[in-house]
Amino acid sequence: MPMAQLLEDVLQALNAGLLVGALYGLMCVGLGLIFGVMRVINFAQGDFMMCGMYAAFYLFTALGVQAAFGPYGGPYIAAILAGPPLFLFAWAVHRLLLSRVTGMRVTALEGEGHYAQLLLTLGIALILQNGGLFVLGSVPVSIRTPLSSSAFEIGPLLEDGYLTIFVNKARAIAALVSVAVAIGLLLFINRTRLGKTLRAAADNPQAAIYMGIDVERAHRVAFALGVGITAIAGGLLASSYPFTPYVGLEYVIVMYAGVVLGGMGSIGGAFWGGMVIGLIQQLSTLVLPTQLQNTAIFVVFLLIVLLRPQGFFGRSVERT
């Protein structure tokens, strides 16, 4: 029954795409928040994520999360706990470095500060990568949980034992946690006063100052929060994929593709953008060799930039 086999492959790829897409979505939300509020291209986002992965790894292994919460719940607790230290780290990076080339000060700089921002974030990326290599070594590690080698079995959906879908338990739970964190962030942005302040600073920084809003502080909160969110996504990824200090490079591309796809500056759009990238990546394995799955992302990315540069969920209301 070759049709059933094909259908099973497609459903299996769809399932893998949705699960990894949820994690990509959360990464993109973090990056999208930073870009949306600060209008800064952050090349170091992937490397901040790498720091989040190692933070989750060491929280899990050395700092007792595994001992306290066990090998089942532990990886997810460790991923969430990776958020706060990266939030603080990013807060300091903004305070000491990034604030010098962003915000209301940039009007005095060449190219509105974009050159300085690109150089600075690229420099931070290189320092994190090579510093990571120096301190953490190049041997791939991952968070070990028995869940990553067991699956929920759906089916057989047809008689004669055909069409069974296997949903990896570790990835399924990671995807659910990811969606929950993304929803939490959306509620924060849309419902709380601080969240609205971030959106006001994004919409019109000058008018925000007229309202007595400290725009630099709003940028700092957005940057730290965006890094913290992406770090959590990295921590969730760490239980399914082995990683090294160079892992950021691979994912920063995924993140930018997702954020551009979602329409730069839209938080909800960034999540769906990341989800679509995950789906494209996994579905492409049906027709392309696995090594080419990131090529598929690039091709789609180029098509979007050519055909629909505002993204699929771009803002209906333009920034004034």
Next chain:
Amino acid sequence: MLEIEDLHAGYGGPTVLKGLSIRVEAGEFVSIVGPNGAGKTTLFKTISGILSPTAGRIRFDGRDLLAVRPSERPHLGIAHVPEGRQVFPSLSVMDNLEMGASTAAGRRDWVRNRRRILDLFPILGERSGQPAGTLSGGQQQMVAIARGLASSPRLLMLDEPSMGLAPAISEQIFERLAEIHRDGIAILLVEQRVAEALASADRGYVLEGGRIALEGDYEVLSGDDRVRQAYLGL
């Protein structure tokens, strides 16, 4: 309340403000009129701190305003309704007002201010959940003014509130400004519609080439031949 002395400011090129001096007393309605490029918007940006002056003094309640960070100035009781409205387009009307109430006084008086705002601009109540960017120009202007009021200001500065609006709408805006003034809030208005601006004000200044060319109440200014010819078309 607001005293500006010998203010010089510009954008790096030629100086726009060349020794400007004005004052606004508590509860007073003051209009500044003048041609395009006279420095009206530059003056407001300097008061709000978006632009730093090259020379001169700005005092608010006797305090040196130039020593106060721009984002702290609204907390002293100064609200700036900027040129071109500049509402937060993706935020709802009510969220725009809530952002206006970022000052301590604005938060304290939020319930009372909101009632007064919806009393002045009932349409904003009907549109409270709508993104401000989707409103008409006149409604956006109302949001911008209301957002300023939500901060519980003692001085409300308005930069060309009638710009781009139909005459009937701008007339309505001027009527609301008179009501706001009657609430005891001082108003500093910069306007191209000279007749309306001078008629509703206690005092007026004519700004030309970065300096005050003339000062006085409506009778004095409307009696001046140059003002009559150049601005009032009489």
